[in-house]
Amino acid sequence: MNKENRLVKNVILYTIGNLGSKVLVMLIVPIYTHYMNPAEIGYYDLIVTLAGLICPVIMLSIHEGVYRWLLESGQKKDRIIRSGLFIWGSGVLLTALGFIVVNHYIEIQYAFLVFAIIALQSLYNLVLEITRGLKHTVFYSVSGIVYSCIFFIANIVLVCVLKKGLIGIFVSLIVALLGTIIFLYSIQRDLRINIERPNKNVIDKRMIKYSLQLMPNSISWWITSYADRFMIKMFLGMSMNGIYAIAAKFPSALSMITSIFYSAWQEQAILTYDDENRDEYYSKIFAQYYKALFCIILMAIPLTKVVINYTMTQEFHSASKYIGFLYLAGVFQAFSAFYGTGYLSTRQTRGAMTTTIVGAIMNVVINALFMPKYGLQIAGFSTFFSYVTVWGLRIFQTRKYFRIYIRWGKFSAIFMLVIAMIIASIKGDGIQNILLFVGAVFVSIIINQKTIKEMIRLIYAKKSGKSE
Known part of the structure; x- marks a missing residue:
């Protein structure tokens, strides 16, 4: 079984246990x-x-x-x-x-x-x-x-x-x-x-040392992801924290999807780290990954607003205003985790710790400075911006482990499309968001057509009993 097939197989198994x-x-x-x-x-x-x-x-x-x-x-x-x-x-x-x-x-x-x-x-x-x-x-x-x-x-x-x-x-x-x-x-x-x-x-003392270096990393991930809950309670009150908790539940579905992929990718990245064509393989997987994630939230943002407005009581409808940056935060957290496999493959976990500490500090500082004045929207934005920072630092740090080549023009174009969707969704009503969702589906199919065709080919080969 080649690398792509093994990764797809593990993703499918993790998906069965998690998605449904x-x-x-x-x-x-x-x-x-x-x-x-x-x-x-x-x-x-x-x-x-x-x-x-x-x-x-x-x-x-x-x-x-x-x-x-x-x-x-x-x-x-x-x-x-x-x-x-x-x-x-x-x-x-x-x-x-x-x-x-x-x-x-x-x-x-x-x-x-x-x-x-x-x-x-x-x-x-x-x-x-x-x-x-x-x-x-x-x-x-x-x-x-x-x-x-x-x-x-x-x-x-x-x-x-x-x-x-x-x-x-x-x-x-x-x-x-x-x-x-x-x-x-x-x-x-x-x-x-x-x-x-x-x-x-x-x-094993090596195992303890390895784990201890990841403990600050885990704490920093927690601060970057969740410290805003306590700052919301401090600055805005428990009820606003409840609104934010509901808004965060939907992007948590995205985190579930990325955790499924990461569970499969973590094992694959470690086992293929010493391969000769590692950088090419990592770059190919990341290109498919970022396009898929951006398109998922492109569809999810307008759909989530429709779901919130039609399934929840009136007092929770304002939660739909905060989902955009929370979805983006989940995407850049996934990018950071993808690059983080370099630390795990080499057992050099100190780099993982330092990057997440920087992100955690940035999250707290942004919330403390701007949340009292600008309200709940800052919580999602600070989390998003912190993960962007962590990812940027890891791109630089992991160059000594591997090189992932990104077509930045295409990356930036899709990212700006997501930003436009966030703005349009906030301003749009129910019908407009349904239309935005339909449009996002078509755009996502076009952007990911190569990956979709490859997945269909792999599934067909599997059913036909063909070996790759």
């Missing part, structure tokens, strides 16, 4: 707006966001190291997995002590549920990376369906039927995380190891 299942989660968004007020949605969003910050800290980002080490042949997988679980358990115990101390002085609403979410989310992340590292791609894909189905059903029962509100969402998340962890444990014999404290010879 995440649609179920997206269907929950309109439900929230009917059963909860913006302040409640804002608090839930803050807790989930906070979990994203704490998880890599309590785990020392060891899940990243576990995946990287398991991916290589010749490693003793039971020792690697045991080390990861030991570090997770130690981190959870320290977090529990921290919660007790903090809650004694500052009461945390639903403190036990919040702690349970953080502990299970970090274990869930670790188990998923173990599954990927063992190359159990099918299990990884199916786990996405299991998680989303449990989460969706639990929300219907607890939020819609029993009307438990915020508690219902928290419990749904806990049940989904725990259920998926049990599922992955039950179907993978590799996870059934003796849980014992590993000695100093078992824990």
